[in-house]
Amino acid sequence: MFDALSDRLESAWKKLRGQDKISESNIQDALREVRRALLEADVNLQVVKDFIAEVETKAQGAEVIAGVRPDQQFIKIVHDELVQVMGEENVPLAEEEGKTTVVLMAGLQGTGKTTATAKLALHLRKLNRSCLLVATDVYRPAAIDQLITLGKQIDVPVFEMGSDANPVEIARQGVERARAEGINTVIVDTAGRLQIDQDMMAELANIKSTIAPDETLLVVDAMTGQEAANLTRTFHDQIGITGAILTKMDGDSRGGAALSVRQISGAPIKFIGVGEKVEALQPFYPDRMASRILGMGDVLTLVEKAQEEIDIADAEKMQEKMLSAKFDFTDFLKQLRLMKNMGSLGGIMKLIPGMGKLSDDQLKQGETQLKRCEAMINSMTKQERKDPELLASSPSRRRRIASGSGYREPDVSKLVADFQKMRAMMQQMGQGNFPGMPGMFGGGGMGNPLAAGNRPAPGWRGYPGGAAPAKKKKKEKKKKGFGTL
Incomplete structure (x- = not known):
């Protein structure tokens, strides 16, 4: 980004x-x-x-x-x-207890506005706010069907009156329905338009005056750079907006939009879209974004992502298993899938301080290694996953797993050996000892998914300019009493 x-x-x-x-x-x-x-x-x-x-x-x-x-x-x-x-701080959506919050979504054609509408609804639902989507885009073919499909995907109802109804009337009746049913937030999706199309701009202004929204959010494509700020100012002058949502921030946008919108338009950025999936919407925090820009990572966002996916009770059980050396391949597979749910490996790494400089090739290599591990674990029986010792003592089992997963026996042997070392290390940590991390995926044919060549990112663990040589690591480990990733 x-x-x-x-x-x-x-x-x-x-x-x-x-x-x-x-x-x-x-x-x-x-x-x-x-x-x-x-x-x-x-x-x-x-x-x-x-x-x-x-x-x-x-x-x-x-x-x-x-x-x-x-x-x-x-x-x-x-x-x-x-x-x-x-903008100094995050500006949350308006909310008043006992009152239905009305959010009007506006944007140019092709900015991902309808998808952003569904993403916002899912984000609010995670905050225990009930939502209703209102489909007023009667011009774009299948726009209403798209919103209905997205609504089913996130389990949020959609109000629509077909493509022959008046958009202003659809919006009015949709808001009335939400208020009658006591729904917390109603989000009105409007048709994409050009700022030079005065008829469409007049229609948007009419919808706004009819439903009197608490929030008018402009969806802007971050790929447009500083032009995004000019568009935001144009819409603000003609319609009056309360904030912006920047989409496609996960692409090769150069960052100009994020740095220009607030200063040029006066409207705060409230959310950013960081992927195509409906879960890929994040509140915009200026301090966190500044840290990302400067390569410092964004630990708070990483923690929030993890909290969305992790059940506290499960996490405590997993911790107990790790410290008692009962952590098995089934548990490890759960962790891999949990990380997948949090996003791509590249996206996660960029949130970790010191890891933002990994190249695309290194990240792709890491993704590949994780897939290989998952494939080999999937080829194991339930008993083999539960008891890695079976694999350590049986070449025939390892050959069967290698054949079933499409890899070589040495790859399976490497996975099993590293897994056993990791379990032993976790047990020692549970006893108050802190040995060096053996590198679950390091060396051999597996590679390290976090840093190719088994070398930490520059500055990681206090090594200026990168990782210390292998021999030096061992010395420091003995002297300082802690290991490296």
């Missing part, structure tokens, strides 16, 4: 490494790199100018903190300014 921007900004920090302090002379090269990074990310020119001016002023006036390098201090200043530009 922000890979190119992150790489450019990293080159800016390098300009200040080795310096004793931030000064007017040594900051200019770093500012020049930041300016170039933002322009290449398609951030609005005026936003870039204001951003650079603010960073320069704050950097030159910053007090030097003992023990903090100039490049680290400069990163902190840029981070804080990114948060400021994107």
Whole structure:
């Protein structure tokens, strides 16, 4: 999402490494790199100018903190300014107890508005808010059918009156139905339109005046860069919006939309779409997004993703199994599938500090290795999954599993051996010892799904610039008493 921007900004920090302090002379090269990074990310020119001016002023006036390098201090200043530009804090949807919240969805053609409508409904349902979707797009063929299909998928009812009814009347009756049934939130999906189509814009304004929505959200394609901010401002001037949803943020968008929308339009970004699946909608937090842009990861979002998928009681049972060395291949398979439900391996890795620099090839390799593990475990019998010792002592079983999964016997042997080492390590941790992680997928033919070549990402576990050599790792493990991933 922000890979190119992150790489450019990293080159800016390098300009200040080795310096004793931030000064007017040594900051200019770093500012020049930041300016170039933002322009290449398609951030609005005026936003870039204001951003650079603010960073320069704050950097030159910053007090030097003992023990903090100039490049680290400069990163902190840029981070804080990114948060400021994107709106400082998350702006939640309006909600008033005992009252039906009305949300009007608007957007250009082809921005994924109908899908975003369903994504928003699912997000609210997870927050225990009852929802009703209202289909008013009578112009696009099968638009109503699409919303009905999505509604069934997420178990949210859809109100529709067919493609011959008046959109304004559909919206009015849909909102009345929601209020009559005591539904918490009604989301009205409207037809996609062009801002130059005055008839369609007038219809949208008419719908808004009729249903008096609490929220008017504009769905914007993040791929349009800074033009997204201009579109948001146009809709805000003509219709009046309360916020924006940026879609396709998981693509190769350069980040200009996220950094420009708030400053140019004045409307906050409330949600971002991070995938095609109906679950792929996240509340927008400026501070978390700034951390992602600067390659610092986003642990809070990762925790929230995990909380959505993990049952606390199951997690406690799993922890008990791990610490007592009763963790088996069935449990491991559950963990793999849980991670799948949280999203792609690449998406998860980018939320972990220090892992954002893994290349696409490394991530693809990791995805492949996880699939191989799953295939081999699926070829095991229930008894073999429960008791890995059976596989360790039986070459014929390993050959059968290799044949059934389409891999080689050495691959199965490697999986079993690493799994047994991992179980032993977990048991020692339960006894208060902290041995080095053997690398569940490291070495041999399996590879490490988290970092190709079995080397942690740059800076991981405190190794500046990357992983320490293998021999050095062992020494540090004995001396410090902890292992590496």
